[in-house]
Amino acid sequence: MDQDLDLMLRVRAGDSASFEELLRRYRVPLVSYFRRMLRDPALAEDLAQEAFLRVYKARARYRPDARFTTWLYRIATNLALNAIRDRKEISPAGDGESSDGEAELLPVVDSKPTVEQLLIESHRVRLIRDAIQALPENQRAAVILHKYQELDYGQIAKILGVSVSAVKSLFFRAYESLRVRLEPLLKGGLI
Amino acid sequence: MSCTEREKLFGYAHRLLDPREEHEVRAHLESCPTCRAAAEEYRKLDTLLEAWTPLEPSPSFDARVREAVERSGASRSVFGLFGLPGLRWMAPALVTVLVVVASVAVLHVRHGRRAAHAPAQASSMPAAPAADALSAPPTGAMGGEEELNLYQNLAVLEDYDLLAEFDLLSELPKGETKVEN
Numbered sequence: 001m002d003q004d005l006d007l008m009l010r011v012r013a014g015d016s017a018s019f020e021e022l023l024r025r026y027r028v029p030l031v032s033y034f035r036r037m038l039r040d041p042a043l044a045e046d047l048a049q050e051a052f053l054r055v056y057k058a059r060a061r062y063r064p065d066a067r068f069t070t071w072l073y074r075i076a077t078n079l080a081l082n083a084i085r086d087r088k089e090i091s092p093a094g095d096g097e098s099s100d101g102e103a104e105l106l107p108v109v110d111s112k113p114t115v116e117q118l119l120i121e122s123h124r125v126r127l128i129r130d131a132i133q134a135l136p137e138n139q140r141a142a143v144i145l146h147k148y149q150e151l152d153y154g155q156i157a158k159i160l161g162v163s164v165s166a167v168k169s170l171f172f173r174a175y176e177s178l179r180v181r182l183e184p185l186l187k188g189g190l191i
Numbered sequence: 192m193s194c195t196e197r198e199k200l201f202g203y204a205h206r207l208l209d210p211r212e213e214h215e216v217r218a219h220l221e222s223c224p225t226c227r228a229a230a231e232e233y234r235k236l237d238t239l240l241e242a243w244t245p246l247e248p249s250p251s252f253d254a255r256v257r258e259a260v261e262r263s264g265a266s267r268s269v270f271g272l273f274g275l276p277g278l279r280w281m282a283p284a285l286v287t288v289l290v291v292v293a294s295v296a297v298l299h300v301r302h303g304r305r306a307a308h309a310p311a312q313a314s315s316m317p318a319a320p321a322a323d324a325l326s327a328p329p330t331g332a333m334g335g336e337e338e339l340n341l342y343q344n345l346a347v348l349e350d351y352d353l354l355a356e357f358d359l360l361s362e363l364p365k366g367e368t369k370v371e372n
Contacts, residue, residue, distance in 0.1 A: 023256055031248040045252055052256045057263055121242070128243045147240055172201050179236055186235050 004068035012059045019056060026052075029149060030076060036144045037080040039133060040087075047083060051076045070155045077141055077159050084137050124185060131181040139174035142167055200226055204233035 004025070010018035030051055034044035054075050062071070132140060138160060145151045145159065153171075157164045179186070202208045203216040220227045 019260070023253060027248055027252060027256075028245050031252065032245040035246050036243070045249060045255075048248070049252070049256050049259055053259045053263060056260045124239075125243050128240060132240075132243075143240075147237070148243070148245075168202075168207060171205075172198050175201060175233065175236060176197070178240070179232060182236065182239060185239055186232060 002067055004072075005064050008055075008059070008062055008068050008071075009064060011056070012062050019059075022055070023052060026072065030072070033073070033076055033144060033149055034080055036129070036132065036148060037140060038083060043083060043087075047076075047079045051079055054079075066158065067155065069149075069151060070158050073145060073149060073151060073155070074159045077145070081137055081141065127182060127185060131178050134181065135174050135177055138162075139170050139177070142170040143174045143178070146171060196226070197229065200230045201233055204230050204237075 004022065007018040007022050011022065027048075031045060031048045034047045034051075035041055038044045038047070051072070055072065058075075132143060135143065141160060142156055145156045146153070151159070153164050153167045156167045160167065160170075162170075199208065199212065199216055203213060203220075206213075208216065216230075220230060
């Protein structure tokens with residue numbers, strides 16, 4: 001049995017240690033998911049917290065008829081899409097400005113990079129983030145769920161409530177937009 | 192290159208094609224440098240996107256989740272719904288509605304009892320004004336018990352603070368849960 005699913009069944013039976021384990025496993029993926037979907041890092045964390053809370057509150061109704069990650073990211077995606085629609089988030093592309101603190105955008109790196117490397121990395125990550133966040137919300141969700149959260153097309157189809165072929169189409173259209181927007185990086189050898 | 196063909200190249204780069212289509216595209220790429228470059232571009236894009244690595248939550252994140260879960264667990268009763276931010280404003284309105292419903296029920300019971308006794312009393316006394324009827328003391332054993340129950344419920348319903356602290360009271364040791372009347 002899927003280990004996460006087993007943990008969730010234990011949570012349903014009242015085992016708080018299993019919920020702690022799910023929190024430990026999914027704190028980074030879930031926060032990353034919301035921060036990739038939304039421009040506001042504080043809102044992203046609030047929604048990640050709300051997603052965990054909803055998982056906990058729904059424990060009694062949980063049925064293991066799908067993979068745990070499908071269920072988890074369906075909750076998360078609903079929260080993210082509602083937040084995007086409520087706040088009418090606009091594409092940041094082209095303005096060069098960001099509401100995020102730049103330090104928060106920098107991923108943790110293993111070795112000590114030079115200042116120049118940090119600047120290049122920061123610039124590259126910002127361009128990628130802006131390009132992804134400029135995508136229509138369903139394309140954005142499809143790309144992030146597949147590329148970063150490593151969900152398969154079947155799972156994404158269930159999460160977004162569309163067919164698998166529709167997910168592939170969303171994914172293709174998203175990649176076409178990203179290819180155009182990130183052309184300077186693709187051609188400029190900054191990879 | 193048409194969009195359909197690009198979609199095939201994208202599918203090829205992401206292993207989305209069935210074996211027959213994959214074989215066709217592979218054969219085409221061997222003789223077409225333009226399509227080969229396009230397919231390569233999708234792979235480069237995949238590599239580029241990997242630069243946006245997972246982002247760590249803030250240090251207080253776990254504690255906030257635990258706190259939210261504990262708060263949620265502490266309000267297991269129906270009244271715990273008032274703990275939700277979106278429903279908190281509804282609490283006074285709901286209590287008011289319950290009080291009004293209970294009051295109407297009291298009036299209804301009294302009115303029904305008075306109607307039942309009216310024929311018997313009609314021959315011995317003149318009809319009383321409506322206001323007097325509503326304030327008349329209860330008569331009859333069954334009616335008195337029902338009315339007493341309703342009054343008791345009314346007292347609880349009116350005490351919103353008691354409702355709000357319902358769970359807290361239930362968790363105290365038995366000796367401390369007595370409510371002074």
